[in-house]
Amino acid sequence: MRRLYLIEPVVGVYAFAMFMTYPLLQQYIYRRLWEQLTGAPYASNVNFSRCEDDNSNLSRQHEAVQREASLFFLYSELCFLFPSLIMSLLLVSLSDQCGRKVAIVVPLVGDVLFTLSYFLVSRYSLSLNILLGASFLTGLMGGPASLVGGCFAYLADICDNGEKTVRMALLDMLLGVLSGLASLCTGFFIRASGFTLPFLTATILHLINLAYALCLLRETVVAPPLNSTDSSRWRSPLQGLRAQFQGFYLLFAASSRRRNALLLLSLLAFAFYKVAKMGGLSVFLLYELNAPLCWTEVLVGYGSAISTAIYLSSFAGVYILSACLRDAFIVLLGLLSVAAGMVMAAFAKTTLFMFLGALFACVAFVEMLSVGASLTVFSSIYASTVSWFSGFSFLLAAGLTLIPMILIGTVLCLRLDVYSEAEALTAENDNETPGEMLQMPSWDAS
Known part of the structure; x- marks a missing residue:
């Protein structure tokens, strides 16, 4: 075969x-x-x-x-x-x-x-x-x-x-x-x-x-034979x-302070974004089944389809915006859309308004650790707040998106995203550290 x-x-x-x-x-x-x-x-x-x-x-x-x-x-x-x-x-x-x-x-x-x-x-x-x-x-x-x-x-x-x-x-x-x-x-x-x-x-x-x-x-x-004596080809899990x-440790150890700061701020922004977005989305279905929406299974299907199908249009948006905006500003626009969607969902009383909240809130897919943490936290929060304000989880998610916005704004204000080749060469000559030449991805679209 x-x-x-x-x-x-x-x-x-x-x-x-x-x-x-x-x-x-x-x-x-x-x-x-x-x-x-x-x-x-x-x-x-x-x-x-x-x-x-x-x-x-x-x-x-x-x-x-x-x-x-x-x-x-x-x-x-x-x-x-x-x-x-x-x-x-x-x-x-x-x-x-x-x-x-x-x-x-x-x-x-x-x-x-x-x-x-x-x-x-x-x-x-x-x-x-x-x-x-x-x-x-x-x-x-x-x-x-x-x-x-x-x-x-x-x-x-x-x-x-x-x-x-x-x-x-x-x-x-x-x-x-x-x-x-x-x-x-x-x-x-x-x-x-x-x-x-x-x-x-x-x-x-x-x-x-x-x-x-x-x-x-x-x-x-191709896996090496079990009786292979070449230890370089075989490692245990x-x-x-x-x-x-x-390798993760060396990524930081072999980089300059400027690039380490950029990497840490980027990772923190990403983690807070995922917790906010996926935490809010994790209780969407429960919120839809509850009053005043009380959606049927068909409406739940429509809402889930809108939430995932919008991911396709994000490709076009990123492609168009990348021609005139730097990556960091595109990220900020995405965070604003997530926050707007969560706020809309928190006060949604009609089906149309809830659809619009789902449309704004869903822009990208998930990462395992952030998803797990967000589902854990937001499920318990929703259980504690459903009796007095079931939309509180969405307001919390919207508020959490402010943290990655601040972190990305810090990157922009300190111009950590601008790291030229000349600076890299200067750092190498000053420190005589070969690892300084490792280049981190730039947020600059140019």
């Missing part, structure tokens, strides 16, 4: 299955908790009449379900986060020695087990605690960070510089298009067949993806992990 150097099908199928699963599992957990706490079936076709009811007891039930759902998502994320942080580093490091498919196949096995667990719990009405175990097991398999990292590393192995840029852009396009399409289909799928069949469909898609990766995808890294941390 002829094997292929095509990683795009893996990313495409994974994006569709994953972004179909995420809003699916949130709504399933919400409905299960509704039935447990209220003792009444969840009827989505009467959402709006139920929201218009002024019954104080019903309002308290809404708040109780919202609180328990957000706490369940918090526990689930914690069960996934800690093992995935370690395993993703180990798997990506191991893929340098044993082949990229290690970082691709293992997470796919975890996704199969994860969606299969939801299928079984939905089909047989099993305890929701099983799903916490499924999250932990998926984290042990590496999770999305390992798979996406492995896929991009696979491209880096087989492409030269020009082709690499095009194919990585294609992967980003696949993520944007198929995630939006999957989110849009989820609502109609739930309405037509409930939850069991969609979970089964996601499981089958992951199985097909796993079969492709195992049987048709060609490996790019722990040795590879140690080498990564050593």
Whole structure:
């Protein structure tokens, strides 16, 4: 059987299955908790009449379900986060020695087990605690960070510089298009067949993806024989992990103070941005299901599709703005759009206004550590504030975007983003340190 150097099908199928699963599992957990706490079936076709009811007891039930759902998502994320942080580093490091498919196949096995667990719990009405175990097991398999990292590393192995840029852009396009399409289909799928069949469909898609990766995808890294005496070609996962941390340390040790300051401010700005953005987005669905919106599963699908599809237009915006603005100013505009979207969502009382908030708030994708931290923090905050102001999480997210704005403004004011070749040569001559010639990416678009 002829094997292929095509990683795009893996990313495409994974994006569709994953972004179909995420809003699916949130709504399933919400409905299960509704039935447990209220003792009444969840009827989505009467959402709006139920929201218009002024019954104080019903309002308290809404708040109780919202609180328990957000706490369940918090526990689930914690069960996934800690093992995935370690395993993703180990798997990506191991893929340098044993082949990229290690970082691709293992997470796919975890996704199969994860969606299969939801299928079984939905089909047989099993305890929701099983799903916490499924999250932990998926984290042990590496999770999305390992798979996406492995896929991009696979491209880096087989492409030269020009082709690499095009194919990585294609992967980003696949993520944007198929995630939006999957989110849009989820609502109609739930309405037509409930939850069991969609979970089964996601499981089958992951199985097909796993079969492709195992049987048709060609490996790019040739692993040394087990009895090889060439120690330079073989490192254990722990040795590879140690080498990564050593490289991170040398990145700072071999750079000037000016570049270290730029790097630290950039990393802090990025981390605060991710926490603010993904923390706010993590409670969007709960907010949409609550009064006064009380969206149905179809409207939730539309909202999720808008949130992911807007990512495509960001490419055009960056391309156009980069012709007349420096990178730092483009970043500031993006942060302003995120803050505006969160503020709009906090006070949204109508469907149209909520759609506009989602449109502004969603500009880019996620990083594992920032996503985990933001989901953990904002889920607990939402549970604590839902009874008095459910939009508080969005105002907090909007406020947090001020921190990366200030950090980027500091970079601009101190002109840390302007680092000329002449300055680099002067620093090298003064310090006689070869590492001073390491060049950091500039924020200057020119």
